[in-house]
Amino acid sequence: MKSLFLNGLWAAAFLAGTAACNSNPDSVKDAQAVNEKKIEAGTPDSTSAGSDLKDAREYDTEFMTKAASGGMLEVQLGQAVAKNAVSPQAKDIANRMVTDHTKANDELKALAAKMNVTLPTTLGNDAQSTYKDVTEKKGVAMDKEYVSKMESDHKDDIKAYEEASTKAASPELRAFAAKTLPTLREHLTMIEKDKPAIEALK
Template identity: 30%
Template sequence: MRAVSGFFAATGLSALIACSAAVAAEPITPQTFVHDAGVAGVYEINAAGIAMSKGTRDDIRAFAAEMVKDHTAIAAALKASAGSVAVPATVDKAAQAKLDALTAASGQAFDVLYVDQQVAAHDGAVTLFSQFADDAPDGTLKDFASKTLPVLKHHQEMANTLKSELK
């Protein structure tokens, strides 16, 4: 899994999560799941905060507000479910680069970039949580992944709808 994490650093948040299932011959470890889900959650909250102030459309700002609310709750549930596994409180370099790109963008270009990042991030999150929910041994963390998956799928649908409306 460390090779996958190196891949994550090189190509970004969604690439790691989307490729973990394809690259990993073995199930995702609880440590890797908590790390990847934690980084993704911090990214989601920070990106949404930027979108709430820079988004030019009401629907994008409303989506961002929902992301802050839901991902803050998901982060708390992850922390409660992680047991002795440390949950990251910051983003990694790849996620920071995405946040920096959002900070630098403005106007309609910002809206398009934010929505594209959200589609990719939620595609990756659904893949990560699905694989962990399917393959992990029974326990609190697997239950968390299973219970969170419908929320992430809903976010994925919302992001895809926003993307289709931006065209």
């Protein structure tokens, strides 16, 4: 009986430890959960109008939390690549990302404070994965991975910002998205222009 009891305790401890190891909090989801509580508290109306308002606010805050994580990724990854890249093209792209996204991040933070929206302060899981995929590689391989990730990320960002520029409930958020779009498009043009030279590296 004693050994069965001890085995049971060991199994419970093992499962608890496994669960703890597998739990990987996502800063974006955590921030959005905080925002959803704020929205719930601010929209007590259970009518369809209240439901529509809640959905609109959730769209805005979800866009902002994802944009914050993505913006932090552009800066942090840009800093790492600017320091370690082999090609001047990759360094140029990285430095441009740091400069432009630092500015956009600051604008988003100011807007979030005004709208009482909680933003993540660390990279979300998707952004962490991208950062790891690039920085684990060395030399030319890192340059190539970086430009590939930046191309796909900016294509996704442009779609998201285009949608937010017309769909966001907040006029100020629509304006922020519209203002940021030209910069994102310039980034994509730069990336696509330099990508062939980077991919040709050996």
